[in-house]
Amino acid sequence: MKNVFQAWSDAIACGVFMVCALGLPTVQGQTIQVVTETTPYTYLKGDRVIGAATEVVEKTLQSAGLTDFKIKIYPWARAYDMALKEPDVLIYLIARTPVRESQFKWAGEIMKIQYHLYRLRVRTEVDVKTLDEAKKYTIGVMRDDVRHQYLQSKGFTRLVVSAQWIDNFNKLIKRQVDLVPLTEDDAATLCTQAHFDCAALERVLTLDEASTGLYMAYSSLTADETVQKTSIAFDKLKADGMVRKIMQRKP
DSSP, rough: HHHHHHHHHHHHHHHHHHHHHOOOOOOOOEEEEEEOOOTBBBBBETTTTEEEEHHHHHEEEEEEEOEEEEEOOOHHHHHHHHHSSSEEEEEEEEEEOOOTTTTTTEEEEEEEEEOEEETTTTTTOOOOHHHHHHSSSSSSEEETTHHHHHHTTTTTOOEEESHHHHHHHHHHTTTTTSSSOHHHHHHHHHHHHTTGGGEEEEEEETTTTTTTEEEEEEESSSOOHHHHHHHHHHHHHHHHTHHHHHHSSSS
């Protein structure tokens, strides 16, 4: 009887080992790492990550019964890399693109955004009316951001890559780049951070193809059960109008 029991125990242990060794999704005892970058909807106050999008994510996970999670802000490239490679990582706000579609498990669209190319108003020599015309100028982008990926896919070569959007914005002010792609809310927030008069900025072109929805998405090694619970909870919050109500608050 002892040998049978021992064999059964060994088989279970081996099974667990194989799951871990193969990198298969697991659900028990896992803390969800929730990662994002600094935006008007996700930012630090003291040592806590807050903002409208953060509130949506917190309410979603709590409603899903997934209370063991930690939210942290990183430079986008690091957050993105974690979500690509590690299990049990939830990233937000991430644009859903064809390239990314199979790389993540998508749990819900939090908001829609529209990107525009901005220049300094006094720089009338930076004359942009079409996407092709913009290729003549240097453009500040953030590493691995959807705008970086989009412009690269369109054949842009004069891209100046930074780790943070405030770095790009300061380069624009100092005329180290000619253009930066931002949302209106991004522009307003960066003006405040840089103590810069937003009236001195001018929107010259809307990047219609890059404008998209921003989602919460899990890493591909996250268990489907976790993703499903999150998606169901989010859909309910959205149907109840809670997501819209939260996101309509001014950053």
